[in-house]
Amino acid sequence: MKVVSLQLPSGPSMERLPLPFSPTELLWRYPLPWAPPPPSPLGDTKAQLPAGLPPEPRLWTREDVAVFLKWCEREFDLPNFDMDLFQMNGKALCLLTKTDLGERCPGAGDVLHNVLQMLVRDAALLGRVPSSPVTPTARAAPYPPSPHSHPPTPTWAVDSFHHFHSAAAAAAQPNSVTLSPAPSVDSSGSPQRGETLSYASAYAPPVPVQAASSGSNHSDSDDDAQFAPPPRSPKETPLTSPAPQNHSASQHTHYRAQHREFFPNDMPESNTNGRLLWDFLQQLLNDPTQRYTNYIAWKNRDTGVFKIVDPAGLAKLWGIQKNHLSMNYDKMSRALRYYYRVNILRKVQGERHCYQFLRNPTELKNIKNISLLRQQMSPTRVTPQSVVKTEMKEERCEDEHVEEDMPTDLSMATSEPWRKRARSDNSQPILPHDKHRISALIGDSMMMKRESEYNPEHYALNLKSEKCEQ
DNA sequence: GACCCGGAAGCGCA
């Protein structure tokens, strides 16, 4: 008999901590009276804008810009801006990159940039102002219709900048409008233009560490400090008010120059809006205001490695998201483990609660298509032994085809056809101990495979395999 | 004891 736990992660902010999803889905997401839908960050920002200020920043006059900046100072507790550096209208303001903003107002550039992004994006979504190639609302092009024609998977080291430009140019095309809820625009977590965010260091979360109930959220890794910004004490500012940290814009610029980010700028719009676990995690990881870093945080964004800082708390969030209130880390981690077999995730060996995305979001969004394609092409594997053989063969061929014949969907039928058959095949029943041996064999081979994949070249190899597919 | 793993069965949804 199951007991549904109604205990949400404790702490003052959990109930109010908005999940990064669309207001239109809040009824679905918060169907229960004890979990009222929090206002979206965008909604808050819009609602709190000074009266008389047009919602479209690009229409602002110079005076409007000044009003906006003053409002930002108050609202986000920012240091006073040097107004001389902002003698411009709204259109010019929107053209400023995050770096530009950071230089004009050190420590607040990120906040300003994000707020402007949200406002511009919202205005664009409402169709009031068409996107222009240079606006922050320049959206990624619609995802290519064919898996064979999908955009080049980001080559992490060098291509993101070019991706942005092509994506921005595509977004400027009239037909590239994507109508989706505003918050999920940042499902990618990435900004909408070339000036990418260094989210991992941009903001401290307004969520206090104790927001979740697990008590297991202590760090067990020496380098935790690298990815988890120091939590701020609970503040009276709204949760929608990101708090700047003392990271210079130059640091961000340097970071961007040296690393690709896990989220490319030309991320296609998520159509799952967090209903899928990987999407949920990525939305949290890439929340523009980093509200969830006490739950989950990038450990190395470049390689997709992240750490679940608060397993129990994160599981509760996921449970809220899916309306499975008895969700816990054990169950959620089982779902994560299903991602192993489809090469979406892997476990970072030896580090608790650390996982690594093996595919970037662009690939993930395309996985369904790849799955269908591979269902047609992949050979049938009907026995565990053949699975092992196949896996071993894959391993041998790994240098050239990292993901050859790897399943990309989560269904048992397609990824492990032998399993269903084994259940119904009376002629060759698989005894429990045999299953475990088989499991161990498969596990060993998979482990070998995974270990061999665990190197910095993995993404490059993945990309190569993707290209080979085509 | 917590974490991690993967099998098994089932559920809700599209």
Add this chain to the structure above:
DNA sequence: ATGCGCTTCCGGGT
């Protein structure tokens, strides 16, 4: 009816 993406439960290993 079917497949997908989990959810739930579990036994076992570390």
